[in-house]
Each structure stands twice: as structure tokens, then as C-alpha cells.
Amino acid sequence: MKWEGQRESDNVEDMREQQSAGSPMLGGRGLSLGGIVIALLASWAFGINPMTVLGLLDGGSLPVNSPAPQQTRPGPKPQDPAARFVAAVLADTEDVWGSYFEGRQQHYAAPKLVLFRDHWPTGCGQGEAAMGPFYCPADQKVYIDLAFYATLRDRLGAPGDFAQAYVIAHEVGHHLQQLMGTSAKLEEARGRVSPTVYNGLSVRLELQADCYAGVWAFHSQRGKDWLEQGDIAEALNAAAQIGDDTLQKRAQGRVVPESFTHGSSAQRVSWFKRGLAQGELAACDTFRAKQL
Template sequence: MKWEGQEQSDNVEDRRGMGGGGRGGLPIGGRGIGVGTIVIALVAGWIFGINPLTVLGILSGGGGAPTAQVSTGPAPAPPADDAQARFVSVVLRSTEDVWTEVFRSGQAQYVRPKLVLFRGATATACGTGQSAMGPFYCPGDQQVYIDLQFFDTLHQRLGAPGDFAQAYVIAHEVGHHVQQLLGISEKVEAARRGGSEAQANAMSVRLELQADCFAGVWANRSQQARQWLEQGDIDEALNAASQIGDDTLQRRSQGQIVPESFTHGSSAQRVSWFKRGMQTGRIADCNTFEASRL
């Protein structure tokens, strides 16, 4: 992926060197939407080497959460010599360009999300965000949160190396922001509250798969604009989508698959919907909620 020298976003906030105190777990109802929800919390012991019960306690608002980073003012931009932060800034800028154009073509305005870099834990409008959740989007403050150490986990423990695999993760979380702006997330959350656990999980899967499709739309359009993909890049993203499918994670962590507990979709589904968005570059092709088969 030829990202060096590309224009960076000025919408990245670096909280990694900030201290402070904070309490509270990330609520399930108005939760941050992202890679690290219940299924990934259950395998956090394997991925991050921590007690999964601790993570579940954090997610449900229980105790045991590490101290969160709390800003008393605007956090600085990342240092210029931080290559990983530069990469994230370049990818974010590309998503800004793509979604600004998509929204403009629909006579709407795209509101750019802020991307927050943190370590360990940080305060969000959704509660305390934890590294163990993986990257996530908080609809309450319309911000994406990433502990960059997750990229090491993606490579070393989940078997998904490569810069475009990392770009896919960022684009997926920005996809949740697009859903928030379009009013999709709010409707899904209302439907989840009114249904059974199985129905709520099924709605969550459709929401996540749509975010994968939106990531594919970004991949298509960013390539048209920048011609920055190299041989193997697409395979990196498809592999990442596969490695974080619910069935793959459950098989690794507990040796069995429980489809009714899926919240993000199977590996095959995640790959399929990312490919759909990537092949057409059309947001209209990402309507997972009307699809008879996922």
C-alpha cells in the first residue's frame, strides 16, 4: 500500500501520553460499536492475556476497569515522526475524501469523525473505552477510538498482517460513523431494545456486515482516487475480515461455534460483504437489512 507521502487528516487526537482518572464501563445499550463487542470480549483472554470475566465486567459497567485517560483540554496531534500514527492519519484522510464525495452526490454533508489514539483506557461519551475491546466507534461523541497496539494483535495473534488489513479496520469503524449519520444505527438500536437476545444479535450482525460493505466502498473509491494499492493488499483486507469472523474467533477460543450468539457475522459473511462494496463502490449495494441471505 503506497501510503507514504499521502495527505494526512488533521482530525486525529493523540491521548497516548495523557493521564487522569475516570470510571465506568462501556454500556451495552448505547455501546461503542466496533470489533470489540461481546464475542471478542469472550476471547479477550486468549487474544490479550487477560481474564475474560474482567472484560465482560467492564462491558457491562462493572468494576475492575483500569484508570481511563481524561483530557482537561484538546489533546495534541500525533508527533510527526510516529509512522504508525501517520499511517492512521493518511487512511482517515482518505475516508474523509471518499465519504465527503458520496454524501455530496446525495445532496448531503459529511461530518468528519475524530479519530482518537489512546493506550489502555480512555473516557468516551459511551463510558470508559478499553484496549481489550479493540478499535471501536462511539456514536455518543461520533469518534473512533484505537489503541495502536491492536495492530500488533491483528498481525501476531489473529494472523492478519499487512497495512491494508489495518486500513480495513479503520474503514470499518468509519463505516459505523456513516451509519450513525444516516440514522441507521439509531433505528437498529431501537429494534435491538424491543426484541429478544437472538433478534438483537441478528440485527447487530446486519449492522456490522453493512459496515464491512461500507469499508469495501471506501476501498473501491480510494483506489480510484489514489491508485495506492499494491499486489496482495486486497488479500490482506479479506484475510483480516475472515480472521475476525465470529465463527473463527469462537472456534479458537472455545472449540465450538454458536451461530445464535454471533454479533458480527461469520468469516464468510464478512468477506462477502466487504467484497460486495469493493467491487461496486456503491453504498446502495450495502443494504444488509433487506438482504434475504447474508
Template sequence: MKWEGQRESNNVEDARGGGRRGLPIGGRGLGVGGIVVALLASWVLGVNPLTMLGLMQGGGTQAEAPVGDSQAQDPGYRFVKVVLADTEDVWAAYFQRSGQQYQMPRLQVFRGSTDTACGQGEAAMGPFYCPADRKVYIDLGFFDTLRERLGAPGDFAQAYVIAHEVGHHLQNLMGTTEKIDRLRGRATERDVNAMSVRLELQADCYAGVWTHLSQRGKGWLEQGDIEEALNAAAQIGDDTLQKRSRGTIVPESFTHGSSAQRVHWFKRGLESGDLKACDSFSSTAL
């Protein structure tokens, strides 16, 4: 992915100087079984289910570390700013074509923990979107987890994660999030899980639409980039995580969708380049 030298978003906040410093991702700690538990916990806590994908580690907290100029210029931080900037450009142009104005989200990079309008954000939650303040939150250590523990390396795998969270922002702008929240209040646990799956798959599809439009506009993807995103989508499928953790698969407990479903919906958005192709809530969609 040829991202160096591209525009960087001004809607990124670096909050890595405050709060409790996160635990090291690459060391010993939680296995895939624990990751599944974290996914379930994310739903109980009311956080986007994608957010708990890799993160709870054993051990104590570390001392707080200040943010310096070199940290603000580190490649991972700059990469996030570039990807967010491109989502801004793509979605602003898309909305403008239909006579609407795109309201850009903000993105906060933090270390360890941070305050959000959805409650306390923790590194153990991974990337997540908070509808209440319209912000995406990322502890950059998650990308180490994505690469080293979830088997999804590559810069475009990371871009897919960011685009997925921005997809949740689109759902918020379009009223989808509010509608689903209302339905959840009177649904059974099984139905709630099913709605969560459809919400996540639509965000995957939106990430695919962004990929299509971004590549058409910039041509910045390189050989293997799309495969990185598809692999990431497959590695975080519910069936893949469940099989790794306990050897059995329980479809009614899915909250994200199977690996095949996540790949399918990302590819659907990628091939169409149109949000209208992302109706994962149709009764026959899955």
C-alpha cells in the same frame, strides 16, 4: 499500500500522554477463548462488538509515559492520519454527488484508557466508534494484536479496520444506528445478536466501498493489499474465533457474522463501489 507522502487528517487527536498506560500486547496473556469472552462483554457494555477483539492481558498497569515529538511522528500514528484523511476525501465526494455534506468524524489515538461520551474507553476494547461524540478511538497496540495474535498482518488489514469503524460513523449519520438501537430495546437476545451481525456486515460493506473508490481515485494499493483486508475479515469472523477458542460453533451467538459473511460483504462493497449495495438488513441479505 503507497501511503507515505499522502495527506494526513487534521481530525486526529493524540491522547497518548494521559490516562493509564496499556499493557503490552505481544506478551503472554489472553488466548482466543478470552477474546471471545471479551467480544461478548463488549456487547453487554454497549460498545461496538468489533472493539474487543484481542486485548485483555494479565498483569498490572505500568507507569504513565508522556507524548513526545517522535511519538507524534511515528509511522503507525501517521498511517492512521493518512487513512482517515482518505476516508474524509472519499465520503465527502460521495455525499456531494447526492447533494449532501459529509460530517467528518474525529479519531482519537490513546494509550491504556480515555474518557469518551460512551463511557470509559480502554485499550482492552480495541478500535471502536462512539456515536454520542462521533469519534473513532484506537489504541495503536491493537494493530500488534491484529498481526501477531489474530493472524492478520499488513498495512491494508489495518486500513480495513479503520474504514470499518468509519463505516459505523456512516451508519450513525444515516440514522441506521438509532433505528437499530430502538429495535434492540424490545428484541430477544437472539434477535439482538442477529441485528448486530447485520450492522457489522454493513460496516464491512462500507469499508469495501471505500476501498473501491479510494483505489479508483489514488491507485495506491499494491499487490496483496486486498488479500490482506479479506484475510482480516476472515480472521475476525465469529465462527473462526469460536472454533479456535472452544472447538465448537454456535451460530445463534454470533454478533459479527461468520468469516464467509464478512468476506462476502466486504467484497460486495469492493466490487460495487456503491453504498446502495450494502443493504445487509434485507430479509434475504444473509
């Protein structure tokens, strides 16, 4: 992926050298270590804050009014290659979605992206490095501890710079869902439907974010021609490696389809490829699809 020399986003907040307020808490009344591992593995599918996952597994509920994150000033514009890569990919999502929405007489409000180490307070609760990247709708920010990319490469078997770009594009996909009201509709359904039905809706939300990542890749390549041989394969491999079935096999040696929240490996690959092939958000209506 030929990202050097491309525009880098000014919406990156580098908090890596700042001290986070508070201390990380896993909490959970009676949640086993195995349950924690499974929850964290599932959260690596980039969907939601695993503190929320752990809370729900333990019978809790989503936070309604989370404490405001610590007010700090972002550090200087990052100069290390890993952070600059993230800034370049984020900038391209801004360009792609800004142009896409402008062409439909709409405004795209880009998210901020926060770089942190270990743990950091967010509008959705305490962010942890073990969560992997996640999007917080409460403050409309993407959070990433860059150490996750080593986990993606070494433990999840998904190396490559475009695999890393896919991670960012997926999280920005959740931001699009927030802007378009999709996430709010899903949250409204909570409590009105059974856990099984809600899990099914959650899968559709995640697969739609994968499809949106594919739409971004379609327009990104058209605009910059910066992908190299093997880049798309890297993204498809990353999508496959973080499917619910693959993560469950890795964590517990068996697959429990009724507990899926993000979709199987085949489904995640399929929806990314659909967005990549068609380049239109309308192609990503997972909620009306009869077959995922």
C-alpha cells in the same frame, strides 16, 4: 499500500501521552474469566465498546447518559509512522465520503479519531486497549490503541497495512450508520425484539459496515491508485480472521451461531467484496438481504 506523502487528517486527537482520568473497570456480577475472554474476542470484531458487551452479558443495559469524557487538549500532530499511517487512511476516508456525499447534495461530517494507550474515557464509557478499535456514537469518535495492530498481526493472523486500513474503514462505516440513522433504528429495536432477533440485526449492522469499508476501498483506489499487490488479500484475510465463528473457535473451541453478533468469516468477506465490487452504498443493504 503507498501511503507516504498522502494527506494526513487533522481530525486525529493524540492522547497517548496524557493521563486518563479514572481507572479501568471490568465490573460484572458473576461473569467468569472465560466470559470476559469471549466478550473481548468478540469486541475485536470492531463493533462496539466491550464494556457494553460485558454489561449486557451480566444482565445490564446500555448506558443512556454516559459521563462526559475528560476534557483535554489533543497532543501535537503525531510524527511516528504508525500514527501517520492512521492519519493518512482517515484523511482518505474523509476525501472519499466527502466527495461521495457531495455528489448527492449532502454534507459529510467526518468523525474524529482518538489515539490512546491502555485506557481512556469516552462518551460511551471507559475505553480499554483490550477492546480493539471501536466507534462511539455518543461522541462520534473512533478510538484506537495502536498496540492492537500487533494483536491483529500476531494473535489474529492478519498482518499487513491494508488490513490495518480495513479496521479504520470499518469503524468509519459505523460513523456513516450513525449519520444516516441506521444505528438509531437498531437501538430503537432493543427491548421490542427477542435477544436472538436483536443479535441477527446486530450481525446485519456489522456486515453493512464491512460493505461500507469495501465501498471506500473501491473509491480510494480509483482516486489514489495506492494499493499494491496483496493489499486486497490482506483486507479479506482480516475480515475472515475476525468472523464470529473464527473467534469463537479460538476462544472456546466451538461455534454457537445463535450468539453471533458480527457475522461469520465467510459473511464478512462476502460483504466487503460486495462493496468493493460495486462501489455504492445501495449495494450494502444487509437489512433487506434474504441471504447474508
